[in-house]
Amino acid sequence: MAKKLSTEEILAAARKESGKGEAKSGKPADESPAEETGQASEEQPVRKDSVPARPAAAGKPKSTADILAAARAQAKGGSEESESRPAAKPASKAGGGAKSTADILAAARAQAGGGGGEVKSAALKKATAAGDKPAAPAGDKPSVQEMLKAVREGKPVPKSGEAKKTMPPRPERPAPKKSAKKEERRNVLLALVTTPFAFAWTCFSTASLAATLGVARFMFPNVLVEPPSKFKVGPPSDYPFGGVATKWKAQFGVWLVHAEYEGQNLIYALSSVCTHLGCTPNWLESEQKFKCPCHGSGFFITGVHFEGPAPRPLERVGIRLAEDGMLEVDKSKKFQQELGQWVDPASKVVIS
């Protein structure tokens, strides 16, 4: 319905302003098709409302003349109710709208008459191409809108050479012009197409970021329930020679050992983690060895492995004699014998 009316309008406007328009026709005509070709494909799916009317125009190979004819034919069939509505709107827009329509028509006429053979054939092809694809026409309406807008805003004109060739399909545009209401609705539609996605993605990114930050927050708990890595274990005199103190194992996971290693009388702290698969061995006083319950690895009092599958000695942790005469264990430091780290003075306290 609306369509027919709009065509009529176009014709009216064209008749009225044909003289005016012809002078300006050159520029707008050039730029509009360029826009149109770009937009046609993008906006096709959206404008379903305007599609039905299209085929009549689209089906016709010769662009301007055909469209005009079709429009005239359609105008006769147009209903009254629809007539009244569009009539008002165009009027308000008259300044820009009329001009541009006139321009388009003028351009079309110019092409039909003065255009070279090649141009015509190109136009023909275009038109037929548009006719082949039923959906194509639908896309044209919006593009006109855009074109008009672009003209009004005085956007720079895109490529001229190509634009000329692509001109013929323009005739289909008249339809979109129909009403300003449509235009508004289209703006809303446009917004619906673009903004929700943008909105959704923004929401999604924000939520993801918040979740990531929330997880990262767990790395910095308010309260640390694990024991400190540095702690005092009493004076050296608490650890008689040849003994393994297991009293720190349950809380801190270390044994305090006072024994001889490589000719030195030492106190050192062994980590109670088996070097095979990480179980916790037990100190067996009667056998004088650490024995792992999982796979049977055994370690001497020095921490050196001698039985079972453990491939390397138990690890020492840092120990030092603090200024107040107490032994201080530092679990954040590890000393591995197979890497030659047991010579490090921080791994032992020498008792003279």
Place this chain on the structure above:
Amino acid sequence: MHSHPDLTSSVIQGLGAFYLVLFLMNAIYTYFSFKKGGHSKFLERLTGQEIPAAAMWALYSAFLLMIAVAHLTSTSSPNAFLFKLPEWVKYYVDVIVADPVSFSVLSVVLFALMILLREWWVKPVVAWILLNVSVIALGLSMTDWDFRQIVGKPDNVPIVAMLFIVGFFTWLYFRRAIENDKRIDEGRDVFEKEDNEKILVWPDLVYTELMCMVILTVILVAWGILLHAPLEEPGSAVKTPNPSKAPWYFLGLQEMLVYYDPWLAGVVFPSVILVGLMAIPYIDFNKGGNGYYSFKERWFAISTFLFGFLPLWVAMIILGTFLRGPNWNMFGPFEYWDVHKLEVLYNVNLSEYFWLYSPEWTPWVGAMPVAPPDASLPQQARIIFLREAPGFIAVIVYLAVLPPLMAMTLFRTYFLRMGFLRFMVFSNLLLMMLALPIKMVLRWAFNLKYIIAIPEWFINV
């Protein structure tokens, strides 16, 4: 050592029920034996008379009934109860089973006997007698406190059931395979071809499946109600239960971890096992036994698979479940789990064996190369490779030189039929499977810890 009573009234009552079930089983067997008729050749030779086999079974069942009644009605002191395992039997079983060497020799010997004596033990009578012997042995062993502690643990009940189920299905396979082997020898059709009557999926198969589902669900529910799953103490990062055991089906892997480095036994070998099992259809060129049971036509494939499954997987589960105790020491089934049991072990790496240096006795061997503490990585690498050269050579020879040798000698026909690539995959899978028992023997016989030991880089083989 411990003051727990071997026998209590409740144990005796329970065993009474146990023998009652065995009696019922044998009573049913007697009935079928009677229906079938036949004489026992063994008894005929013994007595010179024809005695029906069913009479024998009736006698045996009656004996079991009396035993059951004796258990169920026993009111005197449990200590005076006589029907229990003699101490000397316990002692010898412990001595044999608690030693890894004799345990694995025993499992391999049993495996070999299973293959060699297959035509004897698949007879229903023999199988039934074997089942009776094993059940009575289990019942008698239950009179021992330590045995009850291990076998009667709710955790371990499914493993006992599994052993009987594995036994049954192995028997079933051999029974059908041997029947087909006989048929093939006689030039007859195999059983599956002769008995090719087809039945419908619906309702026959689906109905059977439904019944299995229902029965198994009932068993699971009853089991869940009757035997309470044991909960251990709350977990702690600094306390590991002693002994600490993997789920029963992974005990073979845990046993492997005793002999191999974690990344090898925990990652590489399990993957090789899975991939290797998947590869079997692709490396198998033998069309024999396709769609029917047969041992003779596939003796190598069947024996290899069963070797991997029975001595190397099921036997390891038995070992891990029943014989590994505190500190991962080995204990006999009737032995008290003493945390302080002393096992003298001192494991040595191959490189330490190789670089045995003493200026007087072995001057031709240098001292073991040791990287200086400030060595750069290439320097360190050079020294490590030199130190572990014997191990590297051994491993390369094992995995790269042995396959061609096998292709030229023992597996000549296999190589010709398989082609190069398939044979290489096959031989390497076979060698990797055999690597486990080989390493175990090396550990027990020579206290060998690792063939290649690079603790610096956490790589050991």
